[in-house]
Amino acid sequence: MTQASAENEGRGISPVEEPESLFERFPWLYAICRDHLFRDDTKRISSALWPVGVPAKGSSLSELGCGPAFYARHLAARFGHLRVTGVDRSGRQLRRARTHALARRLSNCTFEQGDVRALAWPTGSVDALVASRLFMVLSEPERAVAEMYRVLKPGGRCFIAEPRSALRASVPLQAMRLLATLADFGGERGRSYREPGGVSVLDVGGFRSLIKTQPWSAARHWRDTWYQYALCEKGPERDGT
Numbered sequence: 256m257t258q259a260s261a262e263n264e265g266r267g268i269s270p271v272e273e274p275e276s277l278f279e280r281f282p283w284l285y286a287i288c289r290d291h292l293f294r295d296d297t298k299r300i301s302s303a304l305w306p307v308g309v310p311a312k313g314s315s316l317s318e319l320g321c322g323p324a325f326y327a328r329h330l331a332a333r334f335g336h337l338r339v340t341g342v343d344r345s346g347r348q349l350r351r352a353r354t355h356a357l358a359r360r361l362s363n364c365t366f367e368q369g370d371v372r373a374l375a376w377p378t379g380s381v382d383a384l385v386a387s388r389l390f391m392v393l394s395e396p397e398r399a400v401a402e403m404y405r406v407l408k409p410g411g412r413c414f415i416a417e418p419r420s421a422l423r424a425s426v427p428l429q430a431m432r433l434l435a436t437l438a439d440f441g442g443e444r445g446r447s448y449r450e451p452g453g454v455s456v457l458d459v460g461g462f463r464s465l466i467k468t469q470p471w472s473a474a475r476h477w478r479d480t481w482y483q484y485a486l487c488e489k490g491p492e493r494d495g496t
């Protein structure tokens with residue numbers, strides 16, 4: 256049973272089976288693309304989230320829609336005192352991420368299965384968030400941004416990185432889809448998967464509008480040829496809020 260159908264059953268709604276996710280079916284293929292094809296923004300993320308150079312002792316960071324947890328693992332390795340959590344819907348992506356974290360003896364890096372549009376964490380409980388290449392595959396991204404705002408502590412920051420080229424960003428999904436077609440050959444005809452054939456990347460205006468759906472005290476956007484970025488800060492708590 257999928258997580259969504261389990262949730263529905265708990266509410267007395269008859270379970271509706273969602274199609275399988277390609278990220279769940281071929282976690283190793285996405286991990287290869289992540290490790291060898293995509294940009295490594297670890298340094299950019301570190302200096303944006305912690306301009307003083309290091310996170311405060313005991314602070315926490317979560318990578319949302321972490322997949323193989325490239326950033327969760329790299330940041331946990333870089334800052335041994337940071338408490339890092341990777342969250343993803345796909346159990347198999349998380350299993351892979353966990354194996355890699357164990358192999359590197361990262362005792363400060365844990366993983367949770369969940370939906371970034373409905374996080375299980377209390378309001379104001381996380382110091383920093385990273386969301387990389389997430390919105391391009393996510394339906395209802397504004398719900399995820401609302402959750403990001405909610406779970407951040409006052410003064411907390413989030414770093415968002417989204418690709419700008421749909422063609423390049425679609426490469427892993429196209430490769431996974433091709434593999435699925437080959438693997439399903441002779442079996443279930445026309446089997447459908449959760450992800451569409453390609454991804455639709457946000458244009459500059461759409462990216463800004465998405466960020467603006469929450470009342471950040473500060474938000475900076477910037478971009479280069481291949482990526483657009485946002486660094487957002489949640490303001491200090493006001494009386495009565």
Ligand SMILES: C[S@@+](CC[C@H](N)C(=O)[O-])C[C@H]1O[C@@H](n2cnc3c(N)ncnc32)[C@H](O)[C@@H]1O
Pocket residue numbers: 276278279289319320321322323324325342343344345348369370371372386387388389392393
């Ligand atoms: C394109 S991958 C990005 C992985 C990683 N952040 C990176 O930088 O490569 C998108 C990930 O988001 C996950 N995902 C999609 N929808 C999700 C949701 N609603 N909640 C949690 N994770 C989700 C997928 O399982 C997949 O691992």
